[in-house]
Amino acid sequence: MDRMRDDDACPGALQVHQAADGALARLRLPGGMITAAQLEALAHTAIEFGNGTLELTVRGNLQLRGVRDTTAVADAVAAAGLLPSPTHERVRNIVASPLSGRVGGLADVRPWVTELDLAIRADAELARLPGRFLFGIDDGRGDISGLGTDVGAQVLDDGVALLLAGRDTGIRVAPDDVVTTLTTVARRFVEIRGKSWRIAELDDASPLLCGFVASAPAGATYPPVVRPPVGWITQDDGGVALGAAIPLGVLAARQAEFVAAIDAPVVVTPWRSLLVCDLPEGVADTSLRVLAPMGLVFDENSPWLDISACVGSPGCEKSHADVRAEAIRVVAEEDAAFSSGHVHYVGCDRACGSPPTGQVFVATAEGFRPVAR
Numbered sequence: 240m241d242r243m244r245d246d247d248a249c250p251g252a253l254q255v256h257q258a259a260d261g262a263l264a265r266l267r268l269p270g271g272m273i274t275a276a277q278l279e280a281l282a283h284t285a286i287e288f289g290n291g292t293l294e295l296t297v298r299g300n301l302q303l304r305g306v307r308d309t310t311a312v313a314d315a316v317a318a319a320g321l322l323p324s325p326t327h328e329r330v331r332n333i334v335a336s337p338l339s340g341r342v343g344g345l346a347d348v349r350p351w352v353t354e355l356d357l358a359i360r361a362d363a364e365l366a367r368l369p370g371r372f373l374f375g376i377d378d379g380r381g382d383i384s385g386l387g388t389d390v391g392a393q394v395l396d397d398g399v400a401l402l403l404a405g406r407d408t409g410i411r412v413a414p415d416d417v418v419t420t421l422t423t424v425a426r427r428f429v430e431i432r433g434k435s436w437r438i439a440e441l442d443d444a445s446p447l448l449c450g451f452v453a454s455a456p457a458g459a460t461y462p463p464v465v466r467p468p469v470g471w472i473t474q475d476d477g478g479v480a481l482g483a484a485i486p487l488g489v490l491a492a493r494q495a496e497f498v499a500a501i502d503a504p505v506v507v508t509p510w511r512s513l514l515v516c517d518l519p520e521g522v523a524d525t526s527l528r529v530l531a532p533m534g535l536v537f538d539e540n541s542p543w544l545d546i547s548a549c550v551g552s553p554g555c556e557k558s559h560a561d562v563r564a565e566a567i568r569v570v571a572e573e574d575a576a577f578s579s580g581h582v583h584y585v586g587c588d589r590a591c592g593s594p595p596t597g598q599v600f601v602a603t604a605e606g607f608r609p610v611a612r
């Protein structure tokens with residue numbers, strides 16, 4: 240769809256968005272990774288200064304809504320170690336295979352995430368990236384490359400493919416050159432982007448690849464993944480990861496506190512779910528018995544895995560309806576809308592948060608109508 244505005248108003252922890260229900264602060268989590276202590280700190284912050292919830296985004300980030308004291312939130316985020324660079328806080332947009340290094344995949348890409356984050360923050364030019372520019376690192380399973388990130392690395396058996404806007408460029412790079420290649424492309428985008436926010440908006444993206452030589456056919460894409468990994472997941476090292484879908488991506492602060500109390504690494508996935516990792520079996524069993532009754536979803540057959548929504552009313556002044564209430568009704572009544580696969584409800588034609596596949600329903604004065612895709 241056509242862009243609604245030319246200026247980049249993407250929110251962060253310092254540049255917040257003034258929504259209908261108060262200020263919104265968005266916290267970047269490169270690779271979706273967050274410690275238990277950091278999650279607990281955010282839960283307390285949401286209770287004290289927000290609406291008491293944490294929202295999971297489709298980029299593996301977290302949001303606080305209804306913020307009453309933006310300075311206090313920024314201070315709390317910084318104290319938790321989640322604001323390492325005020326100048327680059329909105330451009331640390333990195334999604335990576337959430338189970339990498341723990342289950343499957345062709346490589347453990349977590350070190351690349353850390354290295355890329357450091358490289359972004361060390362480059363003054365990259366502070367000029369739009370807040371919507373997205374880096375992607377896929378460990379070979381194809382879960383991230385299907386998201387259509389601006390510049391991505393896809394691990395293959397014989398090297399690492401460079402992707403632009405979700406398409407294989409035919410360029411292969413050595414593992415040691417992945418981070419340098421991604422930042423080089425991003426820096427070139429800053430130079431030529433004009434008013435474009437995303438690489439897909441460029442009329443000609445060829446300058447981004449100047450000097451690189453393709454050694455394989457170009458143009459391949461990866462099918463999008465829309466369902467998160469949920470349930471009891473046995474890690475390659477014998478430990479357990481618990482995958483929990485979060486209905487409509489809204490995690491109550493109390494739920495977050497219980498997740499943090501497990502004292503284990505947490506990954507926020509691009510499918511608005513959580514992975515609680517590296518658990519002994521006994522701890523995993525106890526955690527599952529505590530968290531499931533609290534509303535976290537561990538059942539891969541749950542309808543909550545096939546439905547999503549934008550914030551809608553009353554949080555968004557542009558929304559024509561309470562779309563989350565509609566989504567809850569559909570799940571409760573097992574509405575026939577599920578026959579079309581994944582369903583996403585939106586309050587206006589901007590269709591925020593729409594997944595790459597499935598059916599989108601937009602609110603109108605007469606009800607909800609399907610959107611042609």
